[in-house]
Amino acid sequence: MNISMKKLLFVLLVFMMSLGLVACQKDNDIEKDLDTYLISFDTDGGDEIKPVELKEGDIIDLSDEPSKVGHTFISWDQTLPEVMPNHDINLKALWETNHYTVSFDTDGGTSMADVKQPYLSELSITSIPEKLGHRFVKWDKELPTHMPLNGLTLKAIWEKIEENIEDSYHTEDFEELQVIKDGGGNFSSYEDFDYISVKGFTYDVLNGRIDIGLKANGNAITIGGFGNDLGDAGLGFIELTNGVDGISEVSFKARLPFSPKSTYPQGGGSDKANNARIKVFVNDTLIETFSFLDDDEANKGKTFMLSNLNVSGDFTFRIEISSGHRLTVDDIIFKTNLSGQTEHKTTSVDFESELFDFDNEETIHELNGMQFVLKEVHTLVMHQEKEMNYMSDSNGSVVARFRGDKDDYFSTPVSYMYNVDPFSYVRMLSFDARLFGSEVYFSYDSIINIYINVTDEFILLDSIDLLTTDFKTYTFDINQSNVIIKIEVLNGKVNLDNIIYII
Numbered sequence: 001m002n003i004s005m006k007k008l009l010f011v012l013l014v015f016m017m018s019l020g021l022v023a024c025q026k027d028n029d030i031e032k033d034l035d036t037y038l039i040s041f042d043t044d045g046g047d048e049i050k051p052v053e054l055k056e057g058d059i060i061d062l063s064d065e066p067s068k069v070g071h072t073f074i075s076w077d078q079t080l081p082e083v084m085p086n087h088d089i090n091l092k093a094l095w096e097t098n099h100y101t102v103s104f105d106t107d108g109g110t111s112m113a114d115v116k117q118p119y120l121s122e123l124s125i126t127s128i129p130e131k132l133g134h135r136f137v138k139w140d141k142e143l144p145t146h147m148p149l150n151g152l153t154l155k156a157i158w159e160k161i162e163e164n165i166e167d168s169y170h171t172e173d174f175e176e177l178q179v180i181k182d183g184g185g186n187f188s189s190y191e192d193f194d195y196i197s198v199k200g201f202t203y204d205v206l207n208g209r210i211d212i213g214l215k216a217n218g219n220a221i222t223i224g225g226f227g228n229d230l231g232d233a234g235l236g237f238i239e240l241t242n243g244v245d246g247i248s249e250v251s252f253k254a255r256l257p258f259s260p261k262s263t264y265p266q267g268g269g270s271d272k273a274n275n276a277r278i279k280v281f282v283n284d285t286l287i288e289t290f291s292f293l294d295d296d297e298a299n300k301g302k303t304f305m306l307s308n309l310n311v312s313g314d315f316t317f318r319i320e321i322s323s324g325h326r327l328t329v330d331d332i333i334f335k336t337n338l339s340g341q342t343e344h345k346t347t348s349v350d351f352e353s354e355l356f357d358f359d360n361e362e363t364i365h366e367l368n369g370m371q372f373v374l375k376e377v378h379t380l381v382m383h384q385e386k387e388m389n390y391m392s393d394s395n396g397s398v399v400a401r402f403r404g405d406k407d408d409y410f411s412t413p414v415s416y417m418y419n420v421d422p423f424s425y426v427r428m429l430s431f432d433a434r435l436f437g438s439e440v441y442f443s444y445d446s447i448i449n450i451y452i453n454v455t456d457e458f459i460l461l462d463s464i465d466l467l468t469t470d471f472k473t474y475t476f477d478i479n480q481s482n483v484i485i486k487i488e489v490l491n492g493k494v495n496l497d498n499i500i501y502i503i
Contacts, residue, residue: 037084042092043068054084070119070149071095100151104129107156111302113293117147130305132251132333133169134158172197172332177210177219190224201243207236212265213330214253214301220330222257225323238329239318246312246337247282252319253331254278255301256292262299273298274470277322277394280306283315285346286500288430289473312337323393349499351400355380358403360412364420376403376415385438387495390470399497401436402489405443418486426478428502429485433464434471436493442469443492450476451486458486467494
């Protein structure tokens, strides 16, 4: 074989080998295109999702989201690429637990706040409503131990109490106002007038008007805290002037017709629930100050109730609304007290009678005719921005400032007051309190502790650790004889006023 032939054979051999290499490369490329990868899903208790098989480079489209009872899908635990990579992907679902509400239909009883909690969280509903002349039997559904899916509404079931032979109930539903309306005597402006019920009870109304009631096609009286030529500025009330046979219990329905959430008689108004105060007086003595939980409750209306009044004989009963607010009152129910024993009296401290600066040591001051030990309490000068801007007519011109602020250079860590001589008996204690400060400064960590001393030792009765920036009334059952009561402030500065001891 000559050299030329050998060269030709060599060239042919190289050419054939090149073709083989190209073919192998093509075979390899085909095999790679056929490779697929998996996207698998861990739904963490949600509905099962089958794995998705894709080739490298395929567009990933996972538009369907998983579902899980009582939860809302947030996202997967990692961000997916737009196209499938050359490896498997394992995804885990992230969830947010839904919150549901247990609400209460008390069927004419005292209102109860809704309970809103996460799904399946533990529930503890121990409170029950009250209703004059009735005994609470049970809720219409079994109380769940954990928050159910979508929540539920519980309705109170009542049993009517057989009336005492001596005592009875009187209901004022204001339906006799329809006679006035039908006779053309209706008016929409706020006027001073008397209303005499069919049972002969006389109601003195200051700054009031005839209004639609809290029941369908009903009537009521709305009072406005506006002031007029005859009354004090900002005062509006309705007062029963000729009550007889005493009073042991009373309830009434009320709502703010011009709250921000109001649905009738017009849309949202400016009477905010957190500013409105409803004061109840018996025989011109302040018994209780009520408020609404929020604007929704103020629009819906609420039943307020007072028990254990034990007032004998003739009496007066008055409902007042705070300055700048309007209150619709309906369905006042009184229980007489022919079998009652002693009328409850009150001792009050309003800090108007004596002005004094802070004392770092215990100092005795006379307040409203009684001696009290005070420490770190101030009434000398009211701060315009941090106190006076938050005061209303009920606070007069003076409130007390308790300085129990360990972080204040001038203050000792605790502030308090207590009576020197024991009360022979105290049924209840109430006072108005707020966080001292303004929009740029509040002592949010402030705590108020209530102590009682009946055996030469102060024992903690109750604490308040969620004080608000506006005045709110707090009430405590005492029911102790020969008792000294201590009001203590820690961790900040607090304003207190209108301390009432019901004895």
